[in-house]
Structure formats: C-alpha cells, structure tokens
Amino acid sequence: MPIKSYLAHPKKGKRAELVNALSNLQECEVIPAENNDLLIVVTETSNKAQEDKLKETLETIDSLKMLSMVSGFNTSKND
Amino acid sequence: MYTSLTNRRSFIKKMAVLSAMTAAASMFPGIVFASEQENGIPDGDLEWKKGPCRFCGVGCGILVGVENGKAIAVKGDPNSSVNKGLLCVKGYHQIMCTQASDRLTHALVKKNGTYVKTPINEALDIVANKMKSTIEQHGKDAVAMYTSGQSTIPEGYVASKLMKGAIGTNNLDCNARLCMASAVAGFLTTFGADEPMGCYDDIDHADYFITWGNNMAEMHPVLFSRMLEQKNRRGAKIIDFATRTTRSSMASDKSILFEPQTDLAVANAICYEIVNNGWVNTKFVEDHINFSKGLTDIGYGLEDKFKFSDKPTKISFEDYKEFLKDYTPEKVAKYSRVSVKDIKYLAAIYGDPNKKVVSYWCMGMNQHTRGTWMNNLMYNIHLLTGKISMPGNGPFSLTGQPSACGTAREVGTFTHKLPKGVVMNKKHRELAAKIWKVPVENIPSKPTYHTTEMFRAVDRGDIKFIWTQVTNPLVSLPKTSRYRPGMEKDSCFVVVSDVFPTPTSDVADVILPASWHIEKSGLYGNSERRTQHWDKMVEGPGETTPDAWMTIEVAKRMGYGDLFPYSKENHVEEIYNEYKEFHAGAKHEMAPLEVLKEESGVIWPYVDGKSTQWRFNAKYDPACDNGKDFHFYGKPDGKAVIWQRPFEPAPETPDEEYPFWLNTGRVIEHWHTGSMTRRIPVLHKAMPNAYIEFHPDDANALGIRNGERIKITSRRGSCIMPASINERGLPTRGQVFAPFFDENLMINDVTIDAFCPISKEPDFKKCAVKVEKV
Numbered sequence: 001m002p003i004k005s006y007l008a009h010p011k012k013g014k015r016a017e018l019v020n021a022l023s024n025l026q027e028c029e030v031i032p033a034e035n036n037d038l039l040i041v042v043t044e045t046s047n048k049a050q051e052d053k054l055k056e057t058l059e060t061i062d063s064l065k066m067l068s069m070v071s072g073f074n075t076s077k078n079d
Numbered sequence: 080m081y082t083s084l085t086n087r088r089s090f091i092k093k094m095a096v097l098s099a100m101t102a103a104a105s106m107f108p109g110i111v112f113a114s115e116q117e118n119g120i121p122d123g124d125l126e127w128k129k130g131p132c133r134f135c136g137v138g139c140g141i142l143v144g145v146e147n148g149k150a151i152a153v154k155g156d157p158n159s160s161v162n163k164g165l166l167c168v169k170g171y172h173q174i175m176c177t178q179a180s181d182r183l184t185h186a187l188v189k190k191n192g193t194y195v196k197t198p199i200n201e202a203l204d205i206v207a208n209k210m211k212s213t214i215e216q217h218g219k220d221a222v223a224m225y226t227s228g229q230s231t232i233p234e235g236y237v238a239s240k241l242m243k244g245a246i247g248t249n250n251l252d253c254n255a256r257l258c259m260a261s262a263v264a265g266f267l268t269t270f271g272a273d274e275p276m277g278c279y280d281d282i283d284h285a286d287y288f289i290t291w292g293n294n295m296a297e298m299h300p301v302l303f304s305r306m307l308e309q310k311n312r313r314g315a316k317i318i319d320f321a322t323r324t325t326r327s328s329m330a331s332d333k334s335i336l337f338e339p340q341t342d343l344a345v346a347n348a349i350c351y352e353i354v355n356n357g358w359v360n361t362k363f364v365e366d367h368i369n370f371s372k373g374l375t376d377i378g379y380g381l382e383d384k385f386k387f388s389d390k391p392t393k394i395s396f397e398d399y400k401e402f403l404k405d406y407t408p409e410k411v412a413k414y415s416r417v418s419v420k421d422i423k424y425l426a427a428i429y430g431d432p433n434k435k436v437v438s439y440w441c442m443g444m445n446q447h448t449r450g451t452w453m454n455n456l457m458y459n460i461h462l463l464t465g466k467i468s469m470p471g472n473g474p475f476s477l478t479g480q481p482s483a484c485g486t487a488r489e490v491g492t493f494t495h496k497l498p499k500g501v502v503m504n505k506k507h508r509e510l511a512a513k514i515w516k517v518p519v520e521n522i523p524s525k526p527t528y529h530t531t532e533m534f535r536a537v538d539r540g541d542i543k544f545i546w547t548q549v550t551n552p553l554v555s556l557p558k559t560s561r562y563r564p565g566m567e568k569d570s571c572f573v574v575v576s577d578v579f580p581t582p583t584s585d586v587a588d589v590i591l592p593a594s595w596h597i598e599k600s601g602l603y604g605n606s607e608r609r610t611q612h613w614d615k616m617v618e619g620p621g622e623t624t625p626d627a628w629m630t631i632e633v634a635k636r637m638g639y640g641d642l643f644p645y646s647k648e649n650h651v652e653e654i655y656n657e658y659k660e661f662h663a664g665a666k667h668e669m670a671p672l673e674v675l676k677e678e679s680g681v682i683w684p685y686v687d688g689k690s691t692q693w694r695f696n697a698k699y700d701p702a703c704d705n706g707k708d709f710h711f712y713g714k715p716d717g718k719a720v721i722w723q724r725p726f727e728p729a730p731e732t733p734d735e736e737y738p739f740w741l742n743t744g745r746v747i748e749h750w751h752t753g754s755m756t757r758r759i760p761v762l763h764k765a766m767p768n769a770y771i772e773f774h775p776d777d778a779n780a781l782g783i784r785n786g787e788r789i790k791i792t793s794r795r796g797s798c799i800m801p802a803s804i805n806e807r808g809l810p811t812r813g814q815v816f817a818p819f820f821d822e823n824l825m826i827n828d829v830t831i832d833a834f835c836p837i838s839k840e841p842d843f844k845k846c847a848v849k850v851e852k853v
Contacts (some may be wrong), residue, residue: 003088005095012835031096033103034111035311038459040099042092054795071098 004072006038014063087365101765104168108296108330115353130613136478140679144723168299184621187590199622209634223250227481227549231601233654234627235486245639246516254550255487256530258479261445264838265454271713276694278607284471286438293444296326297747324809341415344726346456347406349426358430360465372723379730379833383756387836393640435471451837452724468696478606485604497524498661529839538565546574553583554752557841558832558847560796599625600651612675665702730833737847740814749835753820769821770803796828
C-alpha cells in the first residue's frame with residue numbers, strides 16, 4: 001500500500017493545467033503552493049503494480065516539467 | 080490506544096505531505112502552503128486558542144486547535160497582521176515536540192552521581208536553600224541567573240525582581256546577549272531609545288529591501304514571503320548583501336558578497352558616496368542630527384575581566400566628511416571584495432530621494448566584534464538621507480528570539496538593565512525600588528557579568544551557584560570547549576529549568592521540569608514592538624511548572640514572600656499589571672491586558688487606544704513634542720547621532736596554519752540549539768545533522784567530496800562533521816560554514832569568545848580554522 005509524496009514543477013505557464021491533470025487522477029492528492037509554481041503531490045496506491053502504472057501515467061502529463069520524490073511509505077494491507 | 084486503519088493511513092499521508100512541505104521550504108525561500116494548513120486540520124470539535132508562535136522573533140500569530148484537553152493542530156492566525164494566516168514549517172509543526180518521549184516531567188536531583196526523581200516542592204526547597212547558603216557563605220555576587228529571549232515577560236520580570244530587587248545582585252544576564260546586545264547598544268548610542276522605529280507594514284511600502292548579512296528566507300521566512308509577495312506584485316527589489324550565498328541570495332534581485340568584517344568599510348563607503356554626490360538630506364541633518372566619535376582600537380574582550388568604556392566626543396559634519404575620505408569606493412573595494420560598481424549601486428539606492436528603502440539585519444551585523452559600530456553605521460546611512468521613521472523607509476533590526484525584545488530588552492534581563500532604564504541611573508533605580516517595594520540601596524549601581532564573563536566566572540570558581548532558564552548555553556555559547564568543563568566543576572551548583580534534556584541539563588545538580596509555551600499563560604514581545612498575550616491552552620505533563628512560578632516559589636522560600644504576593648492562578652496577569660507601571664507614558668505605554676487578550680498583539684507605545692507604528696515621526700508618534708516633524712526624544716536634545724566609526728579587522732583572521740574563515744548560523748528546519756525541533760520527527764528527518772559547507776573550488780583543491788568526514792580545528796577546539804558542497808548554502812572561497820543546532824556535532828567548541836567591547840555580544844561569524852579529512 002505505497003504512499004508517496006512528490007514535488008511537481010509545471011512547465012512555464014502550465015500550472016493550472018498541471019493542477020487539473022493531477023487532480024483528475026484518483027490516486028493523487030494535489031497541494032499547490034500559494035506563492036510559487038510548485039505543487040505537492042501525494043499518491044496512494046494499492047500495490048507496486050498500480051504504483052508503477054501511475055508513475056507511467058504521470059510521466060505522460062504534458063504540463064509536467066519535473067517530478068521529484070520526497071518521501072515514500074509502504075504499509076501492509078493490514079497496517 | 081486503538082487507532083483505526085483509516086486514521087493510520089491518514090496519518091501516514093499527513094507525514095508524506097509534511098515531508099514534502101518541509102523539503103519545499105528548504106528549497107524555495109518563502110514558499111507557503113496556506114490552504115493546506117486549513118485542509119490538514121483534523122475534523123472534530125476543536126476549540127481554537129490564539130497565541131504567538133514559540134519560535135523566532137517574527138512573532139507570527141498562531142491558533143492552536145485543542146480537543147479533549149490536547150493540542151492537536153496549529154494554523155496561522157488570520158487576524159494577526161504579522162503573518163496574516165501564514166506560518167513556516169517550524170511554526171506549523173511546533174506542538175509535535177511536546178509529545179517527545181524524553182520530556183522532562185518531574186524534577187531530578189543528582190544524588191551520588193545519579194539523577195533521582197524528586198517531588199517538585201522538595202526540589203525547589205533544595206534550590207532555595209542552596210542559593211541562600213551560597214549567599215551566606217560567599218556573598219550575593221556568588222549566585223547568578225541566566226535566562227532567555229524565549230522567557231515570557233512575567234518570567235523575565237520575576238527573575239529581575241528576585242536578583243536585583245530582592246537579593247541585590249546584578250548577576251542576571253540572558254541569551255539575548257548572544258544575539259541582540261549589539262542592536263540594543265546601537266539603538267541606545269544613536270537614538271537613546273531601544274528597538275526599531277518602524278514596523279512590518281514597512282514591507283508594504285518599500286521599493287527596496289536591502290538585507291545585510293541576513294538570511295531571511297531561512298531565519299524569518301514569513302517576513303521574507305511577504306517581501307517576495309511585494310516583489311512579485313509591484314516590483315519591489317530585494318538586494319542581498321552577505322558573506323555567503325544562501326536561499327535568500329538566490330531569491331533576491333541581486334546578491335553582493337563581501338569579505339567578512341569589511342561591512343564596516345562598505346557602510347562607510349556608502350556614506351562617502353551619499354555625501355560626495357550631494358545626496359544628503361540637508362534639512363533633516365541640520366534639524367535632527369549630532370555628530371560624534373568614540374574611541375578606536377578598542378580590543379576584542381578575549382581576556383577574562385576585560386573592561387571597556389567608550390568616550391564619546393562631539394565632532395562637526397566637516398570632521399565627519401574628512402573621516403569618510405578614507406572610505407572611497409576605490410579604496411574599500413581593494414579589501415572588501417565588493418566592486419566599486421556595486422558599492423556605488425548600493426549608495427545610489429539609498430541616495431535616491433524617490434526610492435523608499437528598508438534595511439534589514441539580524442545576526443550577521445550583531446554577532447560581530449564591532450557589532451555596535453556596525454549598527455551605528457547602518458543608522459548613519461538612513462540618517463544622512465532622512466530615510467527613517469516613515470512607511471517604507473527605515474533601518475530595521477530584526478530580532479532572533481520570540482521575546483528578545485519583550486523580555487530581554489523591555490523587561491531588562493541583562494546585567495545592566497532594569498524594567499525601565501539601567502542600573503547605573505539613580506532615577507531608574509529609584510523607580511524600580513518604588514514599584515518593587517524594596518529599599519533603593521538593594522539595587523546595585525554597577526553591572527556585573529555579561530554572558531561570556533558570567534561563564535568565565537563559573538569556570539574561575541567566582542560564581543558558585545547558577546540557575547539557567549529556557550536556554551541551552553552549553554550548545555549556544557561560543558568556545559564551549561572552555562565553558563562546558565567549567566560548568567562541570569564541583570565549585571558551582573547548577574540548576575537547569577527546561578522542557579527537554581539538553582547538554583546543559585546534563586551538567587545540572589537539579590533539573591526543574593518547565594511547562595512548555597502553551598501549557599502556561601504568558602506574553603512575548605516581537606521585533607516590531609508587538610506585545611502578544613496567550614492564555615494557558617493545555618495542561619502540561621507530570622509536575623511541569625511555569626518558570627515564573629518556580630522563580631516565585633524559590634523567592635518565597637528564601638524569605639522574599641512579601642515582594643512576590645502573586646497567586647498561582649493569576650500570577651501572569653498580576654505580574655504584567657505591575658510591570659506595566661514601569662512604562663507609563665506616551666514613549667512606551669503598554670496596552671492594557673484586556674486589549675491584549677482581545678487582539679492578536681498590540682504595538683507599543685499604545686496611546687489613547689492606538690498603536691504607534693512609526694516612532695519619532697510627529698505624524699504618527701504622539702510622544703513627539705518638539706514642534707518639529709521628527710523628534711528623537713531618547714536623547715536629551717531630541718537629536719539622533721551619526722557616529723564616526725572606522726573599519727577595524729577581526730581579532731583572528733585566516734593565516735597559514737588556520738587558512739579558512741569559519742562562519743556559523745542556523746537552518747530553516749531547526750530552532751537554535753535544536754532541543755525542540757530535533758524532537759519534531761518531520762523536521763529532524765529533513766535536517767538530521769549538522770554539516771560543514773565548502774565552496775566547490777576549495778573542496779576540489781582539498782579533494783573533499785560530499786558527505787566525507789571533515790575535522791574542523793581552531794586554536795580552541797575541534798569537531799568532526801560531514802562535508803556539504805553545493806547543497807544548502809555556498810560560502811565564498813576561503814570560508815566554511817556550519818550550523819550550530821546539533822548537540823552531537825558541536826561547532827561552538829571551535830568558535831571564538833571574542834566580543835564587541837561596547838555590547839559584549841560575541842562574534843560567532845568569524846574565526847580562523849583549518850580543515851582536514853578524517
């Protein structure tokens with residue numbers, strides 16, 4: 001049950017687009033900074049396979065310039 | 080306690096968010112996630128209680144969410160004009176430290192080398208008896224108290240009353256000596272009145288912010304975010320003038336680097352340019368300024384029992400102009416490493432009558448062996464141009480601790496201070512004696528030990544009893560390589576009041592368990608003269624007790640009960656109302672308690688129901704009564720002073736044996752010595768240990784790579800830290816930098832205990848070291 005947090009940097013002028021794209025993904029929670037073009041993204045998936053699939057999806061988002069992972073937690077199903 | 084799966088996953092998600100926010104805060108100066116603060120707040124029936132943040136001198140307003148007697152959330156107070164609902168990572172996470180497993184919950188008394196859990200009343204008996212017997216055997220100057228700019232106003236007040244009024248010794252000093260004493264001495268010598276004339280609203284008006292040796296993005300992040308907002312919204316410019324490239328430099332419009340100690344020369348060069356180019360505000364100077372000079376070649380305080388008194392002499396404007404000729408940009412550029420072009424650039428900003436300029440500084444200028452001079456020089460620039468005491472125009476000395484102003488400076492917990500004025504002044508002693516109801520003869524007229532000298536006296540065996548409150552000197556003092564063994568000696572009985580164990584409590588004979596911030600009522604005073612009150616929000620664990628009440632209990636046990644007639648339930652209110660009498664009058668009137676309870680802080684002087692935002696300006700300040708537009712009423716003739724202060728070198732400079740400058744400081748994740756923030760998991764994880772920063776060229780020349788263990792050695796001691804290259808900050812070539820928050824990697828074993836002879840504030844920013852791989 002991986003939970004990970006990332007810092008996401010949008011391409012120039014694409015902040016709103018990126019917030020929108022990420023918010024539409026069920027596994028993602030998006031927290032935009034008030035005064036900076038930076039987003040915090042928290043992902044919650046059921047297993048490693050779903051996590052890998054989500055990562056692939058994230059990489060195809062056109063408005064995303066860079067995604068860097070900050071923390072990762074992997075809890076068991078019963079945890 | 081049962082925790083549901085949903086709650087546990089939700090907690091883990093919250094930790095993931097906090098980690099990301101902390102990482103973002105360390106990379107992007109002033110970044111704010113205000114809406115997340117609202118979203119992250121747990122559901123439920125929370126009661127929100129207002130107060131100031133526990134940490135820095137900005138004095139952000141916080142709201143603490145309390146449920147079933149427990150503090151479970153913190154958010155920025157939207158009603159506070161300081162932070163307008165914003166908080167930094169430290170502020171947001173602050174209450175998490177109270178859950179630390181090693182919290183001091185009961186008194187501990189050392190018996191046969193082992194700490195024994197002891198009822199608080201018994202421990203206070205031991206403290207009082209020991210203090211009393213020490214005075215009987217060795218005299219009243221054998222006992223000392225060392226308090227804090229993090230002590231509340233009532234805590235500082237009762238400490239001063241006990242030591243100076245009841246016992247009759249001036250052996251009281253505080254850790255604000257390590258951070259703000261040069262600012263105080265600068266204010267008093269230039270204006271005759273302490274604390275900034277402006278306020279944070281200056282940020283909304285200034286065209287330029289010039290920061291002098293001040294990494295605001297990490298040390299005053301909420302103010303920096305306000306500056307960035309003005310930069311983005313209306314094009315205000317930020318100029319960073321420093322010895323090291325920091326997060327602040329990176330977010331500024333321009334970064335100018337200077338050779339350590341040469342800020343003195345550059346400030347004089349700016350004044351030279353202002354005079355030489357005809358940018359002096361002649362009318363302002365004629366009406367409101369005197370010129371003076373003091374002694375030069377004044378020493379560095381490296382010897383025990385060092386004494387110095389300045390001898391001011393009046394000079395003319397012409398004399399001053401002649402003095403400035405040694406500081407042409409061309410001459411200063413040769414040793415400051417600041418280009419002629421950049422010196423002229425800075426001078427032109429200050430000299431332009433159509434540009435509003437605020438100068439900000441903090442430790443870089445204060446922790447300086449010529450700290451008082453440097454503060455004077457800063458004022459010279461603003462006084463020559465008349466850019467002072469107006470919205471968006473002024474010099475602004477930022478403070479480090481949450482109540483360095485409110486407690487250390489206003490209550491006066493320095494050896495020379497009284498709640499109003501100084502011990503050397505007969506009228507001030509008389510006022511204190513009247514309010515305290517003690518014979519005036521009780522209050523000695525001579526200051527005794529400033530901080531460095533106090534711990535030297537402990538080491539020498541002259542002080543035989545010391546009680547520290549709300550501070551951790553064995554991590555924060557310079558040259559701890561001397562003062563730690565000094566405090567370990569049997570010749571001194573050591574009492575430490577604190578919330579958590581620290582290296583200082585490790586050497587204590589008695590450890591008293593203190594209440595944390597929101598577990599007691601209190602008042603703090605921030606950088607902009609804002610007094611902030613809070614009511615107790617939650618119960619502390621075990622026998623934890625407010626520091627003020629422990630002082631009162633000891634005073635009663637020593638036979639001074641009549642002087643401390645306060646009640647346990649209402650002592651904060653009773654003490655504040657007594658203290659307020661000291662500051663009656665338009666120059667320093669404090670707001671009534673009922674107003675402070677209602678408002679998110681109130682700026683003094685509070686006159687006729689209104690805060691005075693810009694002092695000394697007749698348009699805003701009702702205390703101005705000279706009939707002119709400005710009145711510097713701290714001085715008898717109502718005029719401020721432009722001081723002739725030269726450049727003098729640091730006491731120790733790099734040489735063949737010790738080829739690097741060592742600079743020390745703080746990081747955004749940790750509050751000072753880390754005793755609280757290192758117990759907040761997300762902050763500790765983000766910055767788990769100290770490090771030594773190198774310029775990449777120096778690292779390359781020495782074959783040093785990131786993370787390698789490096790031994791840093793000075794003439795006083797050494798410590799080993801991992802190398803950091805191109806990470807948080809970038810020192811100039813020939814300089815290394817280390818943060819001091821880490822009690823396991825003690826950089827202060829290496830630093831020098833030289834200090835400004837006027838303010839007695841040590842210089843933590845400059846000494847010579849060598850570095851080697853281990």
